[in-house]
Amino acid sequence: MTVSHPRTVTQTARIDTDRLAVLGLTVAVALPLIVFVVLPLVGILNxxxxxxxxxGWGNFVRYFSSPKFTRVVVNSFTVTLTTTAITVVLAYAFAYAMxxxxxxxxxxxxxxxxxxLFAPSLVQALGILFMFGRNGVINRSFGLGIDIYGFWGIVISDVFYSFPHAYLILSAALALADARVYESAQMLGASxxxxxRTITLPATRYGVMSATFVVFTIVITDFGNPMVIGGDFSVLATEIYNQVSGQSNFAMGAVIGVLLLIPAGLAVVIEKWIMRRHHASITDRSQPLRLMPDRRRDMAGLVYASVVCGMILLIVGVVFVASFVTLWPYNxxxxxxxYRFEVQNxxxxxxxxxxxxLAAGAIGVVVTVAGACVMRRLHGAAAQALYFLSILPAAVPGMVLGLGYIFAFxxxxxxxxxxxxxxxxxAICNVYHYHAQGFLIATTGLNQISRVFDEASTSLGGSFFRTLRSVILPIIWPSIVSVGVFFFVRSMVTLSAVIFLVTPSTQLAAVSVLLLDDAGNQNQAAAFSVCIMLVVAMALALFHGLLRLSGAKRVSLFG
Incomplete structure (x- = not known):
């Protein structure tokens, strides 16, 4: 006769409880993703x-047969490809200098x-208009007569807007290098x-390709800059807004949304595929590259970095100054x-x-950290399905998601x-608009923790939730705070995802900037922009202060 050991029974019960806990948390994470991401997309397609x-295809045929279709699509891809090429080259040079x-x-x-990154996307367009617009200070001072509205205005604005995104990716690609390879090339007399050409560029090719597709996605889905500085030069993002808000033609807005979803989705899929093929070039035998002073190289890098940062400061600075003058550029x-904000609301x-x-930050922390914790326990098809749902929002332009919310809710x-x-x-729309990035930040933080901690806690009788509460979460709290700050910052500056959802009682500051500019009150728009940037700056200062006081290592807000 065999008698079960009490400990074995307890362990079996705990395993069953943990499985139920993981299953319950999986459902709690996946269900909102289906409701707040998948269903709105189904509504758009429907x-x-x-x-x-x-x-049938009647709506698509009607739009394709209109003379505006070809012009808008060509405009969108011309702007996007031009901006992408310029941005990646300039950002690579900046990352190389760094x-x-x-x-x-x-x-x-x-x-x-x-x-x-910490200002509404249309701030770049505002800054350029304050300098080169019809009443821009440079145009008026020097009588240049530059017409910045249209193609080049959008391109220049989007270059500034997408530049930091490309830089972050290329910076990661150029940050590490094996000194042995460069020493060998030097010994062989290579210039x-x-x-x-033969070492640095090939080693960073995946970073270049990833940056290319990320910038492509950002630019083709950007709404703020084309709306402010595009003039009569229509692109897909502004065309959706015009169809829905201007003409209340929701069916045609949905058609254009699908058209915008296709290239954005393909770009994200290709970028993820590229990153999966990227194998580490740094091994345990690699030697860190030590930079020796080189007067000409270092001076060239300093001059270039100074010019780039000077232009960024000029764009942001002119918006700041315009908010404090009586009437730019006349008085x-x-x-x-x-700053009296004598406008509606x-x-x-x-x-x-x-x-x-703040609500988006709190909700975002809960759903993305919970998703990352569940992914740590899932395997096989279930893990793949949840991962797909978690990163799906990265392929959905903000305007498309916001439009889908109208149809769904x-x-x-x-x-x-x-x-x-x-x-x-x-708040929910902002959370699921940026869900993929927040999820990846949380996952990165969790992946830095060895699974030995989980195994040790389990062997001591710790349940799934107790292990999370007592072991995992206390270790990754800097990443958790980082996720919250990320959602807060992006929610403060976002425009496209919420433009269709705001009401007079729920007006947002970034939307107010757009409406004030559209009404010709650019100085007031600048003041609202400055307020947004100050709030974001205070949030970032608080975040870094918390890390400094706790002695935690620096954590990235962008994965």
Whole structure:
């Protein structure tokens, strides 16, 4: 007769409990992804194919046959390809100067180059208009007559907007190198140009390709800059807005949304495929590259970095200055009149943005960290399915997701219709718009923890949730805070995902900037932009202060 040992029974019960816990948490993570990402996309697809005659391609045929179709598509791809090429080349040169020269001031340059990330996308267009617009200070001062509206205005604005995104990727590609390879090339008498062509460029090719597709996605889906500085030069993102907000043609807006979803989705898929093929070039035998001073190289890097950062500071700085003058550029006397916010809703949109961003930060931390923790326990098809759902939002342009929310939640048959028109739906939309990036930040933090900790906790009788609460979460708390700050910052500056969802009572600051500019009140728009940037700066300062006080290592906000 065999008697079960009590410990064995306890262990079996705990294993069953842990499986139920993992299953329950998996459902809790996957279900909102289906509701707040998949269903809105289904709504977009459904409306785009539904016509008066039933289901078919009628809406697409009608749009394809319009003379505007070819012009808008060509405009979008011309702007996107031009901007992508310029941005990747310039960002590669900047990253090279930061990591392959011994120039001084790298810390300051590294901070300045990220400034566009912490402002609404249309701030770049505003800054350019304050200088080169019809009433721009440079145009008026020198009588240049430059017409910046249209193609080149969008390209220049989007170069500034996407530059830090490309730099972050290329910086990671150029940060590490095996000194042995470069020493061998030097011993063989290879010139600097040949070393770059045969060693550096091939070693960073995956970073270049990844940056290319990331910038492509950012630019083709950008709405703010083309709306402010595009003039009559229409692109797909502005065309969606015009169809939905201007003409209330939701079916045609859905058609254009599908058209915008295809290239953006393909770019994300290709970028992920490239990163999977990227194998580590640094091994345990590699030697870190030590940069020796080179006067000409270092001076060239310093000059280039200074020019790039000077241009970024100029763009942001002119917006700051314009918010403090009476009437740019006619009356340049200093004034605080634009900070009185004597417009509809006054300063309320800024406070609404803060509360929505705080809510997005809290919700984002819960859903992405929970998803990352579940992925740590899942295997096989279940893990692949949840991972796909978690990164799917990266392939969905913000305007498409926001439009999908109208179809999904502005429906009396949907029990979640109660959320429509509230600040809650804005926070949720922001969370799932940036879910993929937040999820990857949380996953990166978790992957730095050895599974030995899980095994040790389990062997001591710790359950799944107790291991998370007592072992895992205390270790990765800097990454958790980083996720929260990431969602807060992106929610403060985002425009495209929420443009269709705001109401007079839930107006957001970034949307107010767009509406004020559209009404010709550019100085007031600049003041709102400055307020947004100051709030973001305070959030970042608080984040870094917490890390400094705790002694935690520096954590990236961008994965």
């Amino acid at each position: 409306l785009s194919f539904v016509t008066e005659d039933g289901i 990591h392959r020269t011994a120039m001084p001031g790298k810390r300051a340059f590294g901070m300045i180059v990220l400034l566009p 600097a140009a040949r070393v770059f 340049m006397h200093l004034s605080l009149r634009h 006054g300063l309320q949109p800024l406070w609404t943005s803060v509360w929505v961003s 502005n429906d009396p048959a949907n029990p979640l219709e109660i959320l429509y028109g509230t600040a809650v739906i804005l």
